Amino acid sequence: MTSNYIADSNDWPRLPALEDWQDTCTTLHMWTQIIGKIRLALSPNINHGWGSTLYITTRGLTTSPIPYGKFTFAIDFDFIAHVLRITTSQGTDRAFMLEPMPVAGFYRKAMEALAQLGIEVKIFARPVEVEVAIPFEEDTQHASYDADAVSRFWHALVHADNVFKDFRARFIGKVSPVHLFWGGFDLAVTRFSGRTAPKHPGGAPNVAKRIMEEAYSHEVSSAGFWPGTGLGEAAFYAYAYPTPAGFDKYPVQPEAAYFHDKLGEFILPYEAVRTADHPTQALLSFLQTTYDAAATLAHWDRLALERNIPST
Known part of the structure; x- marks a missing residue:
């Protein structure tokens, strides 16, 4: 089986041991859950949960366009500039830096940015598929962001x-x-x-x-x-x-x-x-x-x- 994709072993990044970036990994996981749940709340319900997932981009991850009233918006994790960016089809946008901050702080910033763009959304504000599900607004435990580890991943x-x-x-x-x-x-x-x-x-x-x-x-x-x-x-x-x-x-x-x-x-x-x-x-x-x-x-x-x- 052959492929047109030719990245060799020098191109695939060496990842840090999981224990060395576990705190960042968990924090980033919770951040993506917040953004994914926003897409889930506002997007058509596609079978198998496909309407709520995120996609790889040339700079990070994206929700892809989400419908809202008469316009659409997208939320992007930019892992090159380390920014969370929200853009709309009306030409408006908001952004904030990805840096060490509690999940609660990220949740507040994301919701405030959406509100400034005229987007109101309510989500089930606690994580899924984890044993300990701390509500996002209360999670001050997970607050790490190792930019290099995130970039490598x-x-x-x-x-x-x-x-x-x-x-x-x-x-x-x-x-x-x-x-x-x-x-x-x-x-x-x-x-x-x-x-x-x-x-x-x-x-x-x-x-x-x-x-x-x-x-x-x-x-x-x-x-x-x-x-x-x-x-x-x-x-x-x-x-x-x-x-x-x-x-x-x-x-x-x-x-x-x-x-x-x-x-x-x-x-x-x-x-x-x-x-x-x-x-x-x-x-x-x-x-x-x-x-x-x-x-x-x-x-x-x-x-x-x-x-x-x-x-x-």
Whole structure:
């Protein structure tokens, strides 16, 4: 499997150990939840939560345009200038610096900036998919911002986004956009077999069971990238729902990939990709072979769902 994306090992940034930027990672995660919830509150309800996600840009992350009355607005994290910027189709804007500040302070600044632009919005102002859900207005515990660590993580997301989009293009069945879910703070892409799935049992912390049931209403093979909270290091992951028999024993590539019994997913450490002779190919092999595991073992109609892209 080849790709037009040619970033080599020198281009993929070295990430700090998670423990060294955990405070910043958690703070940034909470900030993205605030912005994501604003999009969720004002955008059309697209299936599987796709109407609330964030997207990678050439400078950071964006909500993409959000409808509001007679105009639209977008909220962007700029991880080059380290600014949060809100722009509208009316030509107005507001911005403030991304710097060490409590989640409560970020929440207040974001809401004040929106109000100054004539945008009123109410959100469920507490985080999801985390064990300890401190309301945003009360969270003075998380207040770190290491600009270098954030920049490195964003550049890793840029590379992952490009490879995921290449992989996504090889599927002609229903497939998600490549997007960042602010709940789990992970960049993800999901393929669908077209068949309905058993009702999901739920279990994600601080997430209503009905949300999980809708997210996994249909059979999927999903892959993504996240900082590694709960694992200890940044990593790529892949899973299937429902999980077919033998999935955990299926041979996948590259050699550094393994099945994590507790998480119930295949894992490929980010560092193994970054230091590979050909990082893009290493990641594509992981995406392809873990999908092979799901599609083969669950008997997907692969001839109808896959695009045959010739080697180059």
